[in-house]
Amino acid sequence: MIRISIDAMGGDAGPSVVIPGAAKALERHPDATFLIFGQKDVCEPLLAQHPKLREKSVFHHCDVAVGMDEKPSAALRRGRNVSSMWRAIDAVKQGEADVAVSAGNTGALMAMAKLCLRMLEGVDRPAIAGIWPTLRGESIVLDIGATIGADAQQLLDFSVMGGAMARALFEIERPTVGLLNVGVEEVKGQEEVKEAGRLIREANFSTIDYRGFVEGNDIGKGTVDVVVTEGFTGNIALKTAEGTARQIAELLRAAMSRTLLAKIGYLFAKGAFDALREKMDPRKVNGGVFLGLNGIVIKSHGGTDAVGYAAAIDVGYDMVRNALNEKIAHDLKTYHANHQPNQGPEEAA
């Protein structure tokens, strides 16, 4: 049994997407149970439309819903202890749920998750990991926007956490990891990235297969299972790729409706186009995973629909089933037992 807590008020559409999304996820994972936090008057009629979900869930009314554009500080002031977002996270802390899912505003969700769950021992700062469709399948990219900037040690932590997530999600033993940089030569790039490369190489992890630097075009190729970068660059890379995909889709659509021949061709090839669209469907890879906290929190895209929201729940479900946080904690513990960077080498165990 996997217990999922849901912030029903998060997302552009709120409960009208979240509750049908949870119902869809339940169809795929009949062993899941739900704790749903939200405003009674909106949620209850929707739950009534999904009797199977209602049967497998406990609903908790919350007066406060965090706004999609609310500043994290304001959200904390107004929503701590009482908002649906906070309470969904807190259920994980209290051991009542295994994972929390929210489509609410990222900044507020991260602020609340940090305050409520606290950092995993040995982790300096959290990261948001995204799942990126590639030519080889899927890769993990982190940090896609938890914080701006990261030093070498933090990039090393991201490698360990991303590696653990790849093992949990793709069920591979020793995922390949690359550091995002502007060139593959060891001499190029940001100082932090070069230093992180040295640290990761020296650490000689048994759990990840470090492959050195990768460039922006390697992400889509699927050159490595895990691409590590700091949150500013990661966020811009992600949104640039989304923008490019949308741009090409739009050009393709326009091209296929411009001439009669193209329209006929489109009809013949419709099955192929549909398969391609399905493959590139951004809803299928919805779900950013907050890594580095004492508990798993999944951020769904705020503008997704029920299909996308269900995919975010799927990600959370997989992370719990494959013991993501135990893997991260274990890997970090092993690393820190051998390296004590803050104490100087003479005191290392």
Place this chain on the structure above:
Amino acid sequence: MIRISIDAMGGDAGPSVVIPGAAKALERHPDATFLIFGQKDVCEPLLAQHPKLREKSVFHHCDVAVGMDEKPSAALRRGRNVSSMWRAIDAVKQGEADVAVSAGNTGALMAMAKLCLRMLEGVDRPAIAGIWPTLRGESIVLDIGATIGADAQQLLDFSVMGGAMARALFEIERPTVGLLNVGVEEVKGQEEVKEAGRLIREANFSTIDYRGFVEGNDIGKGTVDVVVTEGFTGNIALKTAEGTARQIAELLRAAMSRTLLAKIGYLFAKGAFDALREKMDPRKVNGGVFLGLNGIVIKSHGGTDAVGYAAAIDVGYDMVRNALNEKIAHDLKTYHANHQPNQGPEEAA
């Protein structure tokens, strides 16, 4: 007449791409003349195959060719004054050419261009500007990899230089400019970017229309004419977009050959596919422009073919014809006459 100096030895394929590329560019610009620098034994037979180009060009033999993987410091040591790359740039300095074009290694080309041409007065560091195909047409993105990191003042300089380039290239009067960031709210993002936003807003330029922050997905949309960022992020955004475009093209190709119906559809829609391919052809937007130097240098992609190389020459031709550097110098002079950031406000004119 526009005089173009060519580093024939630059690029993965060297003269066998560069010389046919220059010949193609000459067809489009019959008023162009060329100074071609390269190794005699390779270049002369190729020039013999392009009699029109040979007629409009002067060839100079150079013993040294800079290697594509040579470190900038090594390239300078070995190639200063004597390599085809250096001499192509130096021709601009000597007033013998209006623009230099090279497909050689970016680091070496930038190092030589800086040393030979020096920075424009009032410019702190150069930038490489790329032309990005968008849904609205084309935008300029800079810096795509001249240097890593930029402070607020440098980002402001990039805005001015990118704006001047947009006026030269797109022939619009007051191009729109955005700063690449992780969110459009004024409170988010890197400190340097936020500070740059304040500086640009305060400067109240008559030559650019500053639109605030833009995100990664705005680049492909064409939200602004000029997207400004520092070189690390710009390079990764560019390569991520290239990777995504290649990924989708590959998936589309696979989808269109998977079933008989798809193959038939492809035949009908072939014209539309060809038009789309032409629209997204990366060769058409080849040519990074080095901004901020006393002279115009164009970097062609090292792996391009003659069509792509000709496009890089086209960019150089347009930059000269539309007086890019005069525009940049004028805009910077106007700005610095009103703002003297290094001297404190009390001494400002």
